[in-house]
Amino acid sequence: MKAVVFSEAGPSDVLRLVERADPSAGPGEVVVRIARSGVNPTDWKLRAAVGPSGPHDEITPGHDGAGVVEAVGPGVGHVGVGDRVWVVLAQVGRAYGTAAELTVQPANHVVPLPDTASFDLGAALGVPFMTAHRALTSGSVSRLESGALTGQTVLVAGGAGAVGNAAIQLARWAGATVITTVSSAEKAALARAAGAHHVVNYREGDPQAEILAVAPAGVDLVAEVAPVPNLALDLAVTRVHGTVAVYAREGGDDLVLPMQSAIGKNLRFEFLVLYTLAEKLVQAAVADISAALAEGAVRVGESAGLPLHHYGLTELAQAHDAVERGIIGKVLVELD
Numbered sequence: 001m002k003a004v005v006f007s008e009a010g011p012s013d014v015l016r017l018v019e020r021a022d023p024s025a026g027p028g029e030v031v032v033r034i035a036r037s038g039v040n041p042t043d044w045k046l047r048a049a050v051g052p053s054g055p056h057d058e059i060t061p062g063h064d065g066a067g068v069v070e071a072v073g074p075g076v077g078h079v080g081v082g083d084r085v086w087v088v089l090a091q092v093g094r095a096y097g098t099a100a101e102l103t104v105q106p107a108n109h110v111v112p113l114p115d116t117a118s119f120d121l122g123a124a125l126g127v128p129f130m131t132a133h134r135a136l137t138s139g140s141v142s143r144l145e146s147g148a149l150t151g152q153t154v155l156v157a158g159g160a161g162a163v164g165n166a167a168i169q170l171a172r173w174a175g176a177t178v179i180t181t182v183s184s185a186e187k188a189a190l191a192r193a194a195g196a197h198h199v200v201n202y203r204e205g206d207p208q209a210e211i212l213a214v215a216p217a218g219v220d221l222v223a224e225v226a227p228v229p230n231l232a233l234d235l236a237v238t239r240v241h242g243t244v245a246v247y248a249r250e251g252g253d254d255l256v257l258p259m260q261s262a263i264g265k266n267l268r269f270e271f272l273v274l275y276t277l278a279e280k281l282v283q284a285a286v287a288d289i290s291a292a293l294a295e296g297a298v299r300v301g302e303s304a305g306l307p308l309h310h311y312g313l314t315e316l317a318q319a320h321d322a323v324e325r326g327i328i329g330k331v332l333v334e335l336d
């Protein structure tokens with residue numbers, strides 16, 4: 001099979017297209033023929049900073065992907081050869097991710113993809129939607145379903161980002177009133193297309209007043225991508241007993257929390273990262289995202305606020321660079 005690998009940390013030119021032996025499925029494993037690999041910020045960050053370790057002298061990047069089951073190992077029952085699937089956290093704890101024609105994965109990280117969902121959509125689900133799910137379940141509900149957030153208001157910081165887009169779509173499906181922040185008119189249009197009810201440009205006017213005009217008592221939950229620059233806003237617009245779910249550190253790493261505001265409102269700050277997320281929470285996200293998918297509540301593409309950018313496997317370095325530059329939308333690698 002063709003695969004992209006890197007053997008040392010560094011810029012995108014450490015990525016090499018190579019031929020490797022086809023993987024086989026051991027007990028409890030599934031081999032997937034990848035049609036689309038999804039690229040996320042974590043892929044270039046890991047490549048840039050972390051080289052191979054342990055028994056592996058090379059890494060194939062890529063957590064997200066969609067394709068067709070090529071082989072199943074003993075003990076696998078929920079998918080069979082030829083089934084369309086998407087994969088979850090394919091490179092967590094493993095050296096071989098989705099930037100390859102074939103990947104072998106534990107069965108519980110291989111999820112059926114309905115015929116109604118394209119491979120583009122399947123490859124866009126993993127990291128962004130899992131992150132959004134965890135953020136949205138950091139507050140009053142532990143599981144998402146249609147109606148679970150009815151009556152609640154969610155503020156999605158950065159609604160034109162890939163995770164922001166997923167958070168808008170899932171929160172909207174769950175019945176929340178969704179407010180989001182963006183930095184431009186172009187991004188505002190995308191956030192509206194994703195389903196946000198109210199879009200606030202955080203770089204102009206009075207974002208705090210605009211958000212409180214929608215939610216006078218404050219929002220129930222903030223899905224936060226930039227906690228340092230947004231801390232004052234979050235403290236001002238989150239309601240008593242509300243939650244700020246922090247999944248990234250855009251704009252700064254050192255969060256200094258004014259305790260009086262946080263304690264005074266009985267706020268909950270929750271920090272999340274997929275890499276150490278308990279498996280039961282991974283599986284809860286998989287189940288809820290699958291339900292949203294089955295109900296047609298999850299989409300990709302310009303009309304869903306997430307423009308698609310396709311690259312070939314030979315162009316993975318350019319795909320990583322595009323994500324690193326902050327391209328608007330979803331970067332996908334085509335292998336079919």
Ligand SMILES: NC(=O)c1ccc[n+]([C@@H]2O[C@H](COP(=O)([O-])OP(=O)(O)OC[C@H]3O[C@@H](n4cnc5c(N)ncnc54)[C@H](OP(=O)(O)O)[C@@H]3O)[C@@H](O)[C@H]2O)c1
Pocket residue numbers: 040041042127128131157158159160161162163164181182183184187202225226229230246247248249250251272273274275326327329
């Ligand atoms: N914890 C985890 O497990 C996890 C999982 C997935 C992603 N992440 C991290 O989450 C971040 C976003 O990922 P992504 O795939 O969504 O990236 P992305 O598509 O590039 O989106 C990033 C978004 O952040 C927004 N942003 C930056 N500063 C902001 C601010 N002060 N206020 C509001 N929005 C702001 C940007 O919007 P503007 O340009 O309009 O400011 C942009 O839309 C990355 O750092 C990624 O590594 C973490």
